[in-house]
Amino acid sequence: MTDSGTFPSSRRALLLAVGSASVAALTAGCGRPAAAPPGGSTPGCVLAVEAGAGPNYSGPGATRSDVTDGREGVPLRLELTVVRASAGCRPLAGAAVDIWQADAGGVYSEGRQGPLRGVQVTDSAGRCVFRTIVPGWYAGLAPHIHFKVRPDARSETTSQFFLPEDFLREVYARPPYTRRKAPRSPNAHDDRYRAAAGTMTLAPVAEGGGYRAAYTVGIA
Template structure:
């Protein structure tokens, strides 16, 4: 949605400056996590590898492995849960819980969460396009939900969803989620993905996946005509 740059105040600035009360008014409806899986990671110099929640009752208390944002991140001030727009693909619901590890894994309210990804053809929205990009604000339980599609592959990289968590105006955590390879092969046999010849091993070609994929791979479960997964993002 286009807005006059001289007449509007950035939604991003509002979200980050308003604090818990203001952000809560802007947050979209957020649901609890489902379809989680446990996985242990190894510590690195800056953070331990994360693991998804072992159940809906309590989040894991592990720092999330960080990764670069890549060349396609755009701050588009898109506050919305459904980021699909006009993109065809297998539906995918991502339930996130953000927790503050240094505060005893306390759920983090009013954190801004951005996600962005490629479509089924491996293309990102650029310029004035906004498909498959969006922002949510966590609720009092640290939760938010994105509705999207399973991403396609491109450039020899493991299919992934980028995310960025901004707990305040000074800090951020950026990383990406991967998908199990058997699920990707099943999805890529379906249209519109099947319009291209899918790689035989979509994850194994990517050194980033080989180094952190075990910790950052989601555990999707069937959900209607698509899938859903949940993950607990631990920040310092």
């Protein structure tokens, strides 16, 4: 299946992409660029444009942290923190967070209960965790993980995470991704990746046999 990659015309959501910066640092510096923490990460409080859900979103998936259903792939632990920009960038509890993505072969699951699709609700610190895999590539688009934040029944913010090209090349040299010939520059030809200006790109770090990526998402 392909992804339309279109942006909604009804509104442009305010999305504060703050990478792996801590909530405390975000609260202190919300509304202005923040210095990157030691080790490097996405700068804080950088505005980005909301991205479309694409044709593969079929509504909220099952409520679960592990979305893999045994699918092969390099493990990726995705640690998300949701904050409310209009409330001083404070953690947002009780927000539903959906993720959905392609598998290692670049294929999306069908139906709401399929693999690599799930929902978590943020705790009192605005946090939730997903256990997934590094997504494969398809249709010449930059590999990505879609997400949707639903703080209540009336509003939502939809976007997607990207991954660094050097990281993707390293992962795609491992099975099961080696069953296909990987693109030389996975992100280079995707307009959505360029439009995000790097602010929606995760910064994975090695953890066991896989990786971990932490990201704080601020909604208006």
